[in-house]
Amino acid sequence: MPDDAIRCDACPVLCYIKPGRTGSCDRYGNQDGQLVRLDPHVMLERAQSRGESLVPFLEKSREWDGTLINDSETFVTAIGAGTTYPDYKPAPFIISSEVAGVDMVTVVTEGIFSYCGVKLKVDTDRHLGAECSTVRAQGEPVGHVTTGEYGSQMLSLGGVRHLTGGSRHEGTATCDTLLNLCNGNPVELEIENGAKVVVQANKAPVVDGVQEERMRVGCGSATIGMFAKQWFGKVDEVVVVDDHITGVLSEHQAGKLLGIPETGIKMKGRRSTPGRYFKVAEPGTSWGGTNISDPLSILAAFDPKAARPGLRLLMVSTTGEQYAYFELDEALGPTEKELPDSLRESVSRIKENCEPALCTVLFMGGAGGSLRAGVTENPVKLTHSVRDALTRVTCGGAPVYVWPGGGITIMVDVSRMPENAFGYVPTPALVAPIEFTLKLDDYAKLGGYMDHVRPLSAIHRDDEGRRRVTSRPDNPWPLGKTSA
Incomplete structure (x- = not known):
């Protein structure tokens, strides 16, 4: 040890610090032979x-x-x-x-x-990755995707296993990721078989290079329930596309109570309860958090016993960012038309009721x-x-x-x-x-x-x-x- 160096005892590393220099953490320094917090x-x-x-x-x-x-x-x-x-x-x-x-x-x-980490709430309708998928930063595993919440994807980062139980590089990358997130700096994360996302506390997430603007108003079923009266009399059928629960107006209880007749619509996926469908498509970053770019791909042929030419169909995502309007032709095939002015307000209302998308960083630690x-x-x-x-x-x-x-x-x-x-x-x-x-x-x-x-x-x-x-x-x- 150099004669003019002092030993820092603020943590287990026990650095020797020369005059005018700092320890490994940059928090303590040697100031005229005295150990000081910088x-x-x-x-x-x-x-x-x-x-x-x-x-x-x-x-x-x-x-x-x-x-x-x-x-x-x-x-x-x-x-x-x-x-x-x-x-x-x-x-x-x-x-x-x-x-x-x-x-x-x-x-x-x-x-x-x-023993610490970050619980990261990412407000987005886009699919970031499958539950339990590894989350990487700087190429190292630093956490995983955990249970999704309403309108948000949740990541669990850090923890003692990533800090101490892996390679030295894994521990360093994990610590650096946690430090930056907790101090309000942006961090790029890559999810296994999923998206790349830039996250920062109280800022909108950037998913695969696209900045998220809003979180969903609700699931597809909830959206039907909220806006059914605003669609009544202006359109015959509405499908709210959602990765989790797609809603169908005419079958939904909200539509039944309004007296909306059957339209003969047939949905792909698994029917849960009337007007609520699971797994109409695979998760993705498009319509309602699915992988579809064409909303008609989740429809089967209309039932001719209930459908009719000219039937009006609105398909919209849970954020109102994607929408399309169709009318059935003589063969009962949906033909895309320009969205009528009478429906524009309802689509705008969905967007209006979507809160701004943000990232929330919660530090979690054990004393x-x-x-x-x-x-x-x-x-x-x-x-x-x-x-x-x-x-x-x-x-x-x-x-x-x-x-x-x-x-x-x-x-x-x-x-x-x-x-x-x-x-x-x-x-x-x-x-x-x-x-x-x-x-x-x-x-x-x-x-x-x-x-x-x-x-x-x-x-x-x-x-x-x-x-x-x-x-x-x-x-x-x-x-x-x-x-x-």
């Missing part, structure tokens, strides 16, 4: 009005100006606070404050998460040894306190969902956190901010590190390297009321 430590200021802009946190950020701190209006986040390693060391910051006459304490640390032991000498008590709602858990001040059952497994929408809240260590693992807030009395009962508690007022005396950021007005204030 990113600023973020403090949240409570938004004064819900009418404030929701645009980027850091547009409203500013350097610390030395003004006195209002305990109830300032929250110390874990972003830039530093990590706790080895596990037995107390968290970097254990801050007391008075809120509405109650003494509170917030324990903050940047947790090193090996293990270093996080819990940094709060109390008896870590299981913290788990019980969280379970009993005595302790509030936040990530960068943003609300989290704590999964039921054992342990502290959390999930948070990264778009509700300040920018660039995540880091990494090259073990590889993700570094994420986590805060535990509870009453000071409860913290003492927890076996907390009371001798390490510092008042919030002490923060302004050591203001170098800190930054104040305005909280999102749509986030609950983390120092709000907790359970008694």
